[in-house]
Amino acid sequence: EAQVTQNPRYLITVTGKKLTVTCSQNMNHEYMSWYRQDPGLGLRQIYYSMNVEVTDKGDVPEGYKVSRKEKRNFPLILESPSPNQTSLYFCASSFGRDNYGYTFGSGTRLTVV
Amino acid sequence: GQQVMQIPQYQHVQEGEDFTTYCNSSTTLSNIQWYKQRPGGHPVFLIQLVKSGEVKKQKRLTFQFGEAKKNSSLHITATQTTDVGTYFCAGCVSNFGNEKLTFGTGTRLTIIP
Numbered sequence: 001e002a003q004v005t006q007n008p009r010y011l012i013t014v015t016g017k018k019l020t021v022t023c024s025q026n027m028n029h030e031y032m033s034w035y036r037q038d039p040g041l042g043l044r045q046i047y048y049s050m051n052v053e054v055t056d057k058g059d060v061p062e063g064y065k066v067s068r069k070e071k072r073n074f075p076l077i078l079e080s081p082s083p084n085q086t087s088l089y090f091c092a093s094s095f096g097r098d099n100y101g102y103t104f105g106s107g108t109r110l111t112v113v
Numbered sequence: 114g115q116q117v118m119q120i121p122q123y124q125h126v127q128e129g130e131d132f133t134t135y136c137n138s139s140t141t142l143s144n145i146q147w148y149k150q151r152p153g154g155h156p157v158f159l160i161q162l163v164k165s166g167e168v169k170k171q172k173r174l175t176f177q178f179g180e181a182k183k184n185s186s187l188h189i190t191a192t193q194t195t196d197v198g199t200y201f202c203a204g205c206v207s208n209f210g211n212e213k214l215t216f217g218t219g220t221r222l223t224i225i226p
Binding site: 035040041042043044045090092100101102103104105106107 | 119122146148154155156157158160161201203214216217218219
């Protein structure tokens with residue numbers, strides 16, 4: 001089944017404790033992206049990747065890092081999480097950047113206390 | 114920067130009534146995409162519109178792209194309980210080969226049985 005897999009689904013952590021949210025897609029998509037979803041703000045892009053070893057900042061990159069060492073994987077790293085990073089996170093992938101529909105993962109609900 | 118506004122933010126309708134959500138961009142779009150997110154779920158791609166004045170239908174859903182390519186609408190005829198969810202538009206702006214997709218804030222539809 002074609003899908004984007006995110007892990008974990010839920011995560012509660014403490015301020016400053018480094019964490020990684022994994023994202024993997026099995027559709028051979030070149031484009032991958034991370035979004036955060038907050039009430040009233042819609043989906044805001046954090047980082048995106050056009051291909052292996054090519055990443056760039058989205059609209060809200062502060063406090064986040066990403067890497068794209070393999071085509072299928074695009075992990076999101078929070079080096080020192082803070083409470084304002086409490087949010088619902090989605091990974092998405094597509095054949096291209098903006099002219100193809102995105103396939104989204106099931107989401108990761110992160111709480112930073 | 115580019116802004117994509119969606120109205121209304123919330124809509125409550127009786128089952129069987131029609132529903133419309135509107136999407137407006139501050140800049141001309143190269144294309145627009147629509148997504149549906151069920152409660153507790155992830156966004157799912159519905160459709161993409163590219164041409165000025167384009168109209169596409171999916172069963173009871175009708176999507177329109179404005180003549181000026183700055184606005185779009187999604188109309189649902191005779192809503193059913195399965196239509197519950199948040200509907201997002203995502204507008205793509207092409208600027209000197211650099212494309213950017215911006216999501217609207219979404220319209221949350223609830224159905225009164």
